[in-house]
Amino acid sequence: MPPHDRLKAWWQEQPWTNDRGDTSIQMAIVFPFVLLATVAVVQASMWFYARQIALTAAREGLTAARVYEAGPAEGRARAASVLGRSAGDSLVGYSVAAGSDGQRVQVRVTGTAMSMLPGLPGLHVSQSASGPVERWTVFGE
Numbered sequence: 001m002p003p004h005d006r007l008k009a010w011w012q013e014q015p016w017t018n019d020r021g022d023t024s025i026q027m028a029i030v031f032p033f034v035l036l037a038t039v040a041v042v043q044a045s046m047w048f049y050a051r052q053i054a055l056t057a058a059r060e061g062l063t064a065a066r067v068y069e070a071g072p073a074e075g076r077a078r079a080a081s082v083l084g085r086s087a088g089d090s091l092v093g094y095s096v097a098a099g100s101d102g103q104r105v106q107v108r109v110t111g112t113a114m115s116m117l118p119g120l121p122g123l124h125v126s127q128s129a130s131g132p133v134e135r136w137t138v139f140g141e
């Protein structure tokens with residue numbers, strides 16, 4: 001047997017070259033990080049969805065509050081109605097605030113996005129919409 005074949009045979013017989021079980025160890029190390037990344041992506045998606053629900057409710061409330069001779073109370077009621085229909089478990093503990101300075105009206109929706117991990121609070125969500133109040137004007141003034 002040539003010397004390089006003997007060296008190769010000797011090398012393959014050594015215990016440190018046996019890699020049986022390496023995959024299990026690698027999976028035990030890598031899998032928690034993969035699981036953590038998956039939960040983080042799902043949690044971020046749930047937070048984004050809750051923000052969209054809050055923004056939709058704030059915009060709907062703004063539309064109702066801007067109408068001629070309407071007020072912040074109508075906007076608050078409309079936003080609460082939208083949240084009652086669409087929030088479900090995605091946006092919990094929500095509240096609606098609306099205010100006006102006579103020229104502009106603002107509707108703010110706050111709440112908490114649902115948490116993926118039991119026992120941990122969800123992420124805070126706050127969205128607002130504002131716009132000018134519709135009013136009667138005379139041409140030229």
